[in-house]
Amino acid sequence: MTAQTPDVRAEDVLLDGRVRIEDLVDRDGLDELCKSFHALFGIPVRVYSSEGALLADAAGEQELCAYVNTTPEGRKACSSVVSAVRARDAGDSGDLVHPCFTGAIYRIMAIEYDGRRVGRLIVGPFLPHTLSEPPASLAGVDPGISLERAKALLPKMPRAKAETVTRIAAHLKAALDLILFSGHKAHVTSTMHLASVRESYRQLEEKTARLQEAFDRLKELDRLKSNFLATVSHELRTPLTSIIGYSEMLAEGMAGELRPEQLEFVKTIHEKGGQLLSLIMGLLDLSKLESGTMRLAMRAARIEAVLGEVVSTLTPTARRKGVELELRLGDTMAELRGDPERLRQVFLNLVENAIKFTPASGSVTLRTRMVADDAEGEQEGLSLLAPTRSRLEVRVEDTGIGIPPRERARVFDPFYQIDSSSTREYGGTGLGLSIVKRLVEGHSGTIRIEDNTPKGTTFVVTLPQAAAIAAEGQRDTG
C-alpha cells in the first residue's frame, strides 16, 4: 500500500472512492495468488493496472513460444503479439479474445470494482479446445520454423474450453474483488480514523483557545478586583483611624470625665474599631500580596528570635484559655534571609489560630528542626548538595479540633472557612491563612497541614536557610 498523504480529506475518500489496485493490494501477495491459479489450472495469468502497469505475472514461457523465438522473424512476430495484447483494452463487453499466430489465444478481461474498471486480467496463451494442429500461419512467419517440430511442442501448451477459462477468470476476479473490497474498507477506515482524530484535535484546539481567552479575561478581572480591594481598604482606613483615635481620646477622658456606662460604650467603639482596622489591614496585605506589590524587607533573620517574640506575645492569651504554649528549638539552627516583621506575622497568626481552636488543658507546641531538601528525583549528588539545600522546618502543633484532610488545601483560600458557623464560634475573617501562605511563599517557603496524632492539627512551615549554623543544646521556653 502506498502511504497516505496526511492531507487526504475524508470527504474525498467518502464521495469519490476511486480505487487503484496497486494502492489496495499487496503486490507480492497478488503475484502469489496468480501463481497459485497458474499452478492449479496450468494457464498463464497476468494482472495489469488500469494504467497498464504489470502487477502480477504467473506465466512461464511455453516451449512452443521458446522455439518460435529462436528464429529472428518468429521473435519479432511474437513480441508484436505480446505488446498488442498488453496494449489492448478489454472492450465494451469487458471480455475479448486476442489470437496468436501459433494458434493459441489470449483472453483479455476487465477487472471492475464498484462499477469502475480498475485493471485488466490477461489469461493465456492457451490453446482453444478445438485446435488440433498448428495453423499454416505459423510456418509463414519464418522459414526456419518447422511445422513438424511445432506440432510436437503444441500439446505441451495448456488447452482449455472457453467456458472453463471464463469460469476460472470469474473465480480469480471474485477473489480479487474480495481483496479489493477488504483493502478499500481498511483504507477508508484508516482515512476516516485520521480525519476523525484531526477533527477532534481541531475542536480541542478551538476549545483551548476559547478557554485561554476566558482565562486571560478572568485574570484581568482578578487584577481589577485586587486593585479595587486595595483602593477601598485604603480609603476605609483613613476615617477609621479617626474613629479609633477620637474614641481613644474620649476613653482617656480628654473631653471630660465619662460616666461608667459611657466609658463602656466608648471602649466598645474603640475595640470594634480596632477589629475593623485589623480586617482592613488584612485585606490590604492580601491585595498587596496578590498584586505582587508587597515588599518584603529581606535581611538576615534568626528564627529563634522571631518565635521567642511570638511566644512571649501570646503566652498571656494561652494562659487565659488554659492552653499550654511551648517552644522547642532544635539543636541546629539556621540563619534565614527574610523579613522578621512578616515572619512574626506568619507565626503569630498560626499560633493564635492554634490557641483559638484548642480547648482548655490542651497544648500548642512550636518545634524547629533542619530537614534535608527531599525533593523527588534529586537524590543524585545528595552528599554534596544536602548541606546547602537543607531547610528549616517550623511545626506548630495543637491538640485542637483538627482539619479534615479534604479541607486542607482550601483553608489557604482567601475568605474560606471550613464551616461558616465557626466564624460565629471562633471569630476571624478567613483572611489569616491566605495571607500566611502568601507570606511564606514570598520567602520561598512552603506550608502544609498534617495531623497531630492522636488529636489536632500541625501546620508545617519550611523556609530555606541562608547558611546552616550550629546552635548549642536544646533550649526550652515555657
Added chain:
Amino acid sequence: MQINFGGREIAIKLVYYGPALSGKTTNLRSLHQMTTEGSRGRLMTLETKDDRTLFFDMLPLTFRAGGSAERAAGDRTMTLRVKIFTVPGQVLHASTRRLVLQGADGIAFIADSQISETEHNAASFLDLRQNLADLNLSLKQLPVVIQFNKRDLDRIRSDEEIAALASRGREPVFKAAAVNGAGVLETFFGLLHLTWTKLDAEHKLAKMMGVESSQLLPMAARQLGLEGDVSTLLSACVGGNLDRHSKVPA
C-alpha cells in the same frame, strides 16, 4: 455533489442521520437486501464488535441511462453514483458525524418511534442542525426527509400524532419498520426525489445523463430491480413538501 467530467460521473451523497440505535444501519441493510446486484454495490459497514456503527456505513448505487449493458466508447452521457452513508449515532462520535455530513446533498433523519426516545430524536436533530451550521450548511438549503422507524414496536407514538406533526412540518415524513423492510424504499426514493429535483434544477444533471428529469426515479427503481410504480412509493409520504417542488413522476 461532485461532477467528474473526465470520468463522466456525477456523485451524490445522501446521509442517514439520527440518534443512536434508531435503525440507520438497518435501513441500509434492508435497502441492500431489497435491491438487486448490478446497480448497487457492496454494503460497507465499519462497526465495532458490539454491532454499533463506528465510523459509518456506506452503500453505493450506480445508475446510467440505458442500463449497465450500454457502455459504448462513444457514449458521452454521465453515470449517476449515489452513495448512502449512515452516521454513528453515539454521542461520542461527534467529529465523525460532522465528517460524514461534509458535502451531503440530502439527509434522511431516522427517528425512533418509541415514546421513550422522543427526547433523543430531538437532541439528535439539534445536533444535526449544529453540525450543519459548523459546516456552513443549513437545514433550509438541504433536502431532508424524516422517517419514523420501528412502527412494529409497542409503546410508540401514534399514527395520528405523527400525521398531525407531519402536516405542520416542512419535511416529508415516512413511517417504517426497517427491520422487515417496511418504509425503507419509500424513504429512500422520497429523499432521492427531493435531492434529484433540487440538484437537477441547479446543475441540469438530467441533460448530462441523457435522461428526462422525470425519468430518473423510474429508471433508478428499474435498475435496482424493483417492480411497480415509483409514485406509489412516494405517496406513502405523510405531510411535508415532497410535491411542492415538482410533480411526482408518473
